[in-house]
Structures are given as C-alpha cells and as structure tokens.
Amino acid sequence: MxxxxxxxxxxxxxxxxxxxxxxxxxxxxxxxxxxxxxxxxxxxxxxxxxxxxxxxxxxxxxxxxxxxxxxxxxxxxxxxxxxxxxxxxxxxxxxxxxxxxxxxxxxxxxxxxxxxxxxxxxxxxxxxxxxxxxxxxxxxxxxxxxxxxxxxxxxxxxxxxxxxxxxxIINDEKTYKFELGKGVTLKEGKDITIISSGSMVFEALKAAETLEKEDNISARVINIHTIKPIDKELIIKAASETGAILTVDEHNIMGGLGSAVSEVVVENYPVPMMIMGVKDCFGQSGKPQQLFEKFNLTHKDIIENTKKLIEKKK
CATH class of the missing domain: 3.40.50.970 (Thiamin diphosphate (ThDP)-binding fold, Pyr/PP domains)
Known part of the structure; x- marks a missing residue:
C-alpha cells in the first residue's frame, strides 16, 4: 500500500x-x-x-x-x-x-x-x-x-x-514532471476514456483495472490536474481514439470537470459522454467512503457507467 x-x-x-x-x-x-x-x-x-x-x-x-x-x-x-x-x-x-x-x-x-x-x-x-x-x-x-x-x-x-x-501517492517524486495545462495519461486504453481529477482518480484507476481483468474492457485513464486551462489536445485525442468519455470528480455535475471536458468534446469531436458527480444537490454528513457510496462515486459506479456508455457506441 x-x-x-x-x-x-x-x-x-x-x-x-x-x-x-x-x-x-x-x-x-x-x-x-x-x-x-x-x-x-x-x-x-x-x-x-x-x-x-x-x-x-x-x-x-x-x-x-x-x-x-x-x-x-x-x-x-x-x-x-x-x-x-x-x-x-x-x-x-x-x-x-x-x-x-x-x-x-x-x-x-x-x-x-x-x-x-x-x-x-x-x-x-x-x-x-x-x-x-x-x-x-x-x-x-x-x-x-x-x-x-x-x-x-x-x-x-x-x-x-x-x-x-x-x-x-501514485506519482514518483523523483520522476514526476508537472506541466501546467497538460493532463496525464495514467493508463492506456482503447475502448473508453475515464477522465478524472483529485480524489476520484484513484477510483477511476481501480475501476479500469477491474474492467480489464473481469470484462476485457480496455479503459484509458487520464488525470486532469489543470482544469483551466484544460488540455484540449489530450481530450480530443482520447475522444478520437476511444470513442467515448466518462468524467468523474468530487463536484456538482454542473460547472466542474465534466462540464469543462464536455465543452471541448462537443465543439471538437462529439462522442458518447457521461458526467459523474454530485447530481445537483447538497452533500450530507458522513464518513467520506459512505458519502461516495451514497452519491454513486465509487469504482463500482464507474464500472457500471462505463459499461452503459460503451453500449452507446454500438
């Protein structure tokens, strides 16, 4: 660990x-x-x-x-x-x-x-x-x-x-290079791209590993650390190469990472897309993991939505 x-x-x-x-x-x-x-x-x-x-x-x-x-x-x-x-x-x-x-x-x-x-x-x-x-x-x-x-x-x-x-900690301090405005591809994949930021990146990686192992689904995982200015080039490349994009972040579905990514996708390379986040409501008191489960922001939810989104590609 x-x-x-x-x-x-x-x-x-x-x-x-x-x-x-x-x-x-x-x-x-x-x-x-x-x-x-x-x-x-x-x-x-x-x-x-x-x-x-x-x-x-x-x-x-x-x-x-x-x-x-x-x-x-x-x-x-x-x-x-x-x-x-x-x-x-x-x-x-x-x-x-x-x-x-x-x-x-x-x-x-x-x-x-x-x-x-x-x-x-x-x-x-x-x-x-x-x-x-x-x-x-x-x-x-x-x-x-x-x-x-x-x-x-x-x-x-x-x-x-x-x-x-x-x-x-997922990055190696000795080798990691931070570039403003540039996303980081953490895992390659060809069937769908999962774009995330902050704490949800770990859930995205867990979901991608499970999808590959259990369902033979190849999911690309991208960490977008710079939400503004966003890495348009990387997002367009992911849309063109995988044909579907799922975003997930610890934010309202309105205005957050999902909105920023969708603005790029709809203007440049429209593909089936889904935004995961808190669905226009307030949070509640509870332990973080309990809240992630309540608001459907776990790796299991990412897996479920990934499969739904891939169906839309057909």
Missing part, C-alpha cells in the same frame, strides 16, 4: 520547504491548523499573517500585497475561499491579474462529517468562470508540491483545490 497523505497536508509541507527557495507570503483566516499553513507559520513567522474569520478581508489584503510586488498565498476552506470571498477574488485579484494563489482546502464530499454547509461542490464551477485565473486540482502529495511550485513560478491568479482526507 502506498503512503497515504492529504493534499492539504502536502500543501503545508510544500510551503515550508519552498519557503527556503522562494520569497512569498502566506495568509490564512483562522484555519491554519486545518489548512496546514501553520507548518509554514512555524518556519517563517514573519511571512505569515492570520486574518481571523474574515476571508473577504484576507483576499483584499492579498491583492494589495501582490500589487506591491509580492507573491501571496491565501488559504481557507473552499466554501469560504470560493464562496464567501467571490467578489474579492473576481474584482480585486483576477480583474487586475494579480499574483495571488488561493489555496482552498476541505473541498468536495470528502470533508465528511462537517456536512453540506462545508462540503463545497461548486468551487471549480465558480472559479473557472472568472477570467485570468488558473484552476488546479492535484491528485496526490507529489503533484500538490509540484503544483505549488508551478504557481510560484507562474505570474497571475491561481485557485488550487485541496482535500481533507488522506489519499494514496
């Missing part, structure tokens, strides 16, 4: 490690222990600022600091970073295209027992509609650190979606 670590934990460690290499500031809103920015605070107390429960003020200040020439990381839960501070993200950060990196933890159903009010299922849809912003959703700790470094090295606004629960 590979090492299990939450992407929020990897984020905190990455900030601390990269703080010796690059100059940047870190802001939080009374959640440093949960977002793991507290790790950076211990290492660089003079470069960390806590704003209390005032997310809009934090984003506004981040914009001001960036306007003075700083690279600024601003963190909170996704519900507050994308929801409560939307106006400041849009008008203060993205409109002037400032160097603010919004790193939002506790996104999606895997927030678990915190329930519907804290399970942000709309953040990707909200953020990717704003001009000038790059939207990332890393799959594991290795990709998270690489994404944070890429954000430091790339000028302009970022929204980086991070999770609460621990997830397996």
């Amino acid at each position: 590979s090492e299990i670590i939450a992407t929020r934990e990897a984020y905190g460690k990455a900030l601390s490690e990269l703080g010796n290499k690059y100059q940047f500031l870190v802001l939080d809103s009374d959640l440093a222990e949960a977002t793991k920015t507290g790790i950076f605070k211990k290492a660089f107390p003079d470069r960390f600022f806590d704003f209390g429960i005032a997310e809009a003020n934090m984003i506004g200040t981040a914009a001001g600091l960036a306007a003075c020439g700083n690279t600024v990381f601003a963190s909170s839960f996704a519900m507050f970073a994308a929801g409560r501070a939307f106006e400041q993200v849009r008008n203060s950060v993205c409109y002037p295209k400032l160097n603010v990196k919004i790193c939002a933890t506790h996104a999606g159903l895997s927030v678990g027992e915190d329930g519907a009010t804290h399970q942000c299922l709309e953040d990707i849809g909200i953020m990717r509609t704003i001009p000038n912003i790059t939207v990332l959703c890393p799959v594991d700790a290795v990709e998270t650190k690489a994404a944070i470094e890429a954000a430091i090295l790339t000028d302009g606004p970022f929204y980086i979606r991070l999770g609460r629960m621990g997830v397996p």
